Amino acid sequence: MSDRDQEKKPLSLNRSKLELSKTVEAGQVRQSFSHGRSKSVTVEVRKKRTFEKNESGRFREVKKDAVAEQQQQPAAPAPATKPEPVAKPEPVEDHSNLTDSERAARMAALKAAEERRKQEEADAAVRAAEESKRKAEEAERRKQEEAEAAKAAAAEAPVLEKEAPVSVEEVEKALEASTTKGKSKPKPAAVAKKQEEIIPGEPAEPLVPEERRRADPSTVKPKSRKELDEEEARSAAARKRAEEEALGRAARTKGDEGRRRGKLSINNAMTGDEGGRRRSMASIKRQQAKAKARMQGQQKPKEKIVRDVIVPDVITVQELANRMAERAADVIKCLMGLGVMATINQSLDPDTAQLVVEEFGHKMKRVSDADVEEALVTADDNEDQLIGRPPVVTVMGHVDHGKTSLLDALRKTDVVSGEAGGITQHIGAYQVTMETGSKITFIDTPGHAAFTEMRSRGAKVTDIVVLVVAADDSVMPQTIEAISHAKAAGVPMIIAINKIDKQGANPTKVKTELLQHEVVVEEMGGEVQCIEVSAKQGLGLTELEEAILLQAEVLDLKANPARVADGVVVEARMEKGRGPVATVLVQRGTLKNGDIFVTGAEWGRVRALVNDHGVRIEEAIPGMPVEVTGLNGVPSAGDDFVVVENEAKAREISDYRQRRIRETQAAAMKKSALENMFSSSGEVKELPILIKGDVQGSVEALIGTLQKLGNEEVSVRVLHSGVGGINESDVTLARASNALIIGFNVRANQQAREQSRRDNVDIRYYSIIYDVADDIKKMLSGMLSPEVREKFLGYAEIRDIFTISGNKIAGCMVTEGTVKRGAGVRLLRDNVVIHSGELSTLRRFKDEVKEVREGYECGMSFAKYNDLQVGDMIECFEQEEIAVEL
Numbered sequence: 001m002s003d004r005d006q007e008k009k010p011l012s013l014n015r016s017k018l019e020l021s022k023t024v025e026a027g028q029v030r031q032s033f034s035h036g037r038s039k040s041v042t043v044e045v046r047k048k049r050t051f052e053k054n055e056s057g058r059f060r061e062v063k064k065d066a067v068a069e070q071q072q073q074p075a076a077p078a079p080a081t082k083p084e085p086v087a088k089p090e091p092v093e094d095h096s097n098l099t100d101s102e103r104a105a106r107m108a109a110l111k112a113a114e115e116r117r118k119q120e121e122a123d124a125a126v127r128a129a130e131e132s133k134r135k136a137e138e139a140e141r142r143k144q145e146e147a148e149a150a151k152a153a154a155a156e157a158p159v160l161e162k163e164a165p166v167s168v169e170e171v172e173k174a175l176e177a178s179t180t181k182g183k184s185k186p187k188p189a190a191v192a193k194k195q196e197e198i199i200p201g202e203p204a205e206p207l208v209p210e211e212r213r214r215a216d217p218s219t220v221k222p223k224s225r226k227e228l229d230e231e232e233a234r235s236a237a238a239r240k241r242a243e244e245e246a247l248g249r250a251a252r253t254k255g256d257e258g259r260r261r262g263k264l265s266i267n268n269a270m271t272g273d274e275g276g277r278r279r280s281m282a283s284i285k286r287q288q289a290k291a292k293a294r295m296q297g298q299q300k301p302k303e304k305i306v307r308d309v310i311v312p313d314v315i316t317v318q319e320l321a322n323r324m325a326e327r328a329a330d331v332i333k334c335l336m337g338l339g340v341m342a343t344i345n346q347s348l349d350p351d352t353a354q355l356v357v358e359e360f361g362h363k364m365k366r367v368s369d370a371d372v373e374e375a376l377v378t379a380d381d382n383e384d385q386l387i388g389r390p391p392v393v394t395v396m397g398h399v400d401h402g403k404t405s406l407l408d409a410l411r412k413t414d415v416v417s418g419e420a421g422g423i424t425q426h427i428g429a430y431q432v433t434m435e436t437g438s439k440i441t442f443i444d445t446p447g448h449a450a451f452t453e454m455r456s457r458g459a460k461v462t463d464i465v466v467l468v469v470a471a472d473d474s475v476m477p478q479t480i481e482a483i484s485h486a487k488a489a490g491v492p493m494i495i496a497i498n499k500i501d502k503q504g505a506n507p508t509k510v511k512t513e514l515l516q517h518e519v520v521v522e523e524m525g526g527e528v529q530c531i532e533v534s535a536k537q538g539l540g541l542t543e544l545e546e547a548i549l550l551q552a553e554v555l556d557l558k559a560n561p562a563r564v565a566d567g568v569v570v571e572a573r574m575e576k577g578r579g580p581v582a583t584v585l586v587q588r589g590t591l592k593n594g595d596i597f598v599t600g601a602e603w604g605r606v607r608a609l610v611n612d613h614g615v616r617i618e619e620a621i622p623g624m625p626v627e628v629t630g631l632n633g634v635p636s637a638g639d640d641f642v643v644v645e646n647e648a649k650a651r652e653i654s655d656y657r658q659r660r661i662r663e664t665q666a667a668a669m670k671k672s673a674l675e676n677m678f679s680s681s682g683e684v685k686e687l688p689i690l691i692k693g694d695v696q697g698s699v700e701a702l703i704g705t706l707q708k709l710g711n712e713e714v715s716v717r718v719l720h721s722g723v724g725g726i727n728e729s730d731v732t733l734a735r736a737s738n739a740l741i742i743g744f745n746v747r748a749n750q751q752a753r754e755q756s757r758r759d760n761v762d763i764r765y766y767s768i769i770y771d772v773a774d775d776i777k778k779m780l781s782g783m784l785s786p787e788v789r790e791k792f793l794g795y796a797e798i799r800d801i802f803t804i805s806g807n808k809i810a811g812c813m814v815t816e817g818t819v820k821r822g823a824g825v826r827l828l829r830d831n832v833v834i835h836s837g838e839l840s841t842l843r844r845f846k847d848e849v850k851e852v853r854e855g856y857e858c859g860m861s862f863a864k865y866n867d868l869q870v871g872d873m874i875e876c877f878e879q880e881e882i883a884v885e886l
């Protein structure tokens with residue numbers, strides 16, 4: 001089909017040819033989303049707005065209908081005075097084979113040419129000729145238009161006549177009609193808009209026929225390559241100008257856009273840069289939050305918060321940083337500034353920690369690790385809250401004198417056990433209720449070993465000691481030991497002379513022999529009660545109990561049951577099916593089921609309370625022995641048992657104690673037994689000693705010699721003395737009292753040796769009394785603070801200063817005495833001490849020397865000190881410790 005044939009058809013039918021730049025106006029584009037997703041979407045231009053300049057020079061929107069109307073106007077007979085250019089009759093040209101961009105380029109090129117022409121017209125000489133020519137052309141065109149209009153009216157046909165000249169308005173009208181059916185076709189309004197974009201500020205007017213003619217490729221004469229390039233360049237320049245103008249317009253609404261930029265909308269999220277990954281929604285939200293915070297001024301630099309930093313005895317860098325709420329890296333940096341190279345897990349001493357804390361501007365509150373135990377210390381009870389409690393009794397005595405028999409006999413005197421119907425349980429302690437209703441608690445483990453073992457743990461469980469002496473055997477070594485143990489603990493004794501039923505029983509002999517050991521019974525004018533009993537026959541048991549109660553009355557044993565409980569562990573074991581079980585003797589308060597407690601290095605919650613009759617009870621009052629389950633571990637006999645407010649506290653104390661045990665064990669490995677002894681001797685410098693000798697005479701001689709040693713500051717305290725080898729009981733007593741054992745011509749038995757090694761008890765053997773006295777004297781001297789004296793060595797004057805690899809070396813002249821390497825030095829400037837430290841270098845010429853005497857020159861440098869000046873004096877001195885002798 002030829003072009004002519006096409007032109008015959010109505011434009012509305014010629015859709016395919018009239019479609020312009022379909023790919024731009026309508027089509028599909030690929031959108032990318034976050035996480036690499038993409039999607040094809042159809043883009044359509046549905047509406048375009050057109051603006052034109054009105055008479056007042058302002059822009060106003062041109063409605064599509066108005067444009068069509070305006071375009072139709074020339075078709076009607078135009079008034080004679082109308083100045084509008086009239087389209088020159090032109091054959092209808094086919095533009096459909098041009099892409100939109102080509103058309104735009106061409107129009108831009110044409111416009112540029114028009115502008116150029118206008119500039120040429122500006123030339124005054126040519127303008128007149130041009131003007132007249134144009135007028136003639138216009139007149140000609142008008143004539144033709146009028147003729148065409150008349151022809152069209154006569155034909156009354158909406159379609160274009162074959163080869164009939166068609167006005168531009170008619171063409172555009174036809175285009176308009178056709179594009180209403182095909183949306184992708186460019187509309188006149190769109191054309192006008194494009195014109196406006198190219199020449200901003202000018203009203204969008206239809207192209208004049210001349211321009212149309214030039215734009216039409218069929219009417220434009222073929223251009224050379226150079227011309228085309230030039231046109232292209234011009235059109236590019238025009239496009240750029242149009243863009244700049246558009247930007248200028250955009251700038252007017254910049255504020256709005258700036259606000260909208262951060263706004264999240266579906267469009268924002270869906271559109272954007274093609275290709276590449278998008279920002280996630282979360283990222284956009286974060287950005288918005290930040291922008292909002294900035295606007296609200298929340299990003300202001302934070303004010304420094306000064307904290308009260310609690311620093312214990314030892315703290316790691318990390319922990320210190322946490323407590324200050326600072327970064328650990330900053331703390332390490334600060335430490336480097338202080339000359340301490342530390343890692344994050346390194347422990348700091350409180351002094352260094354204080355420097356760091358102050359460096360960061362915080363306040364330091366120093367606490368001791370032991371402060372965690374403060375929770376266990378409770379205020380003393382008021383006198384009116386106290387009520388009487390049963391006495392706690394321990395039975396001691398020599399082997400086979402009948403301790404166990406007596407304890408069993410006393411247990412049988414309990415009036416409640418029969419009534420309760422319970423089975424007697426050996427839980428380490430039991431309580432006897434007398435007919436009078438009075439109660440006595442007995443520790444079920446006889447012998448002084450257990451007693452002292454508990455005492456060595458700091459537990460004061462026993463109120464009264466019942467010393468059992470067999471009437472037929474009288475005072476024996478363990479009887480004497482028991483007396484020593486009771487005296488060392490400061491616990492009153494009651495003598496129970498047992499086996500009086502036996503043939504040959506001689507109680508008087510017992511009483512007399514006891515006198516030798518400073519135990520004076522009442523019959524002999526003393527204060528110690530003495531009861532004659534027979535465990536086997538149950539004689540004198542009530543009298544013994546009454547004596548105990550009398551003693552308790554003297555002691556005025558009272559406790560407050562209305563408070564949180566504490567007590568002492570009497571016995572503890574691991575029991576199958578029950579776990580750790582401890583027999584606790586409640587000393588104060590009332591222990592209840594569910595109470596949380598700490599005992600030794602263990603903690604727990606009371607699961608069940610069982611009394612000595614095997615009966616489950618709900619609570620235990622002071623003086624009552626009770627079996628407790630619900631512990632986390634097995635404590636030791638003599639450990640304290642304290643109810644605490646909560647589990648966290650219990651854990652904290654338990655952790656602290658376990659740590660302390662580990663540390664003590666580690667420290668004990670390093671320290672000698674003797675050092676341990678001195679260190680814990682406290683303010684009262686007393687050297688506790690146990691003496692064991694081969695004969696009584698030598699033991700007494702030793703005691704007399706040693707007690708004469710000492711002065712008002714230090715003294716010897718003989719805890720126990722006896723004849724015979726050193727046994728486990730001696731070691732136990734020495735350990736409990738942190739004492740030294742002296743064996744005079746005797747040795748320790750195997751068990752005692754092992755125990756002494758295990759318990760770190762020092763045993764010393766002698767055979768000459770003078771040696772004992774000499775050694776003890778030295779020990780006592782060691783307990784006195786050594787005297788530190790300073791010895792002046794000499795003076796040196798700094799005459800010159802040299803700097804060698806950053807260190808200052810003072811060129812000196814020794815003006816008095818001698819100067820020694822390794823000695824202490826003071827730097828004096830104008831007789832004022834400005835530094836005190838040590839010499840790091842002492843040289844004569846290039847050689848290191850030990851000392852330099854008066855009148856000689858030398859080079860000296862200070863350890864870790866460089867502020868030396870010519871004229872300074874160096875004072876050299878030595879410090880010596882002089883042990884104070886008795």
Ligand SMILES: Nc1nc2c(ncn2[C@@H]2O[C@H](COP(=O)(O)OP(=O)(O)OP(=O)(O)O)[C@@H](O)[C@H]2O)c(=O)[nH]1
Nearest residue numbers: 399400401402403404405498499502534535536537
């Ligand atoms: N005749 C008589 N014998 C007694 C009396 N008390 C205890 N015995 C006997 O003395 C012996 C030792 O008694 P225990 O009760 O085992 O003595 P102990 O002090 O507990 O002994 P150890 O547990 O070895 O320290 C036993 O055979 C008892 O029968 C008593 O009052 N009269």
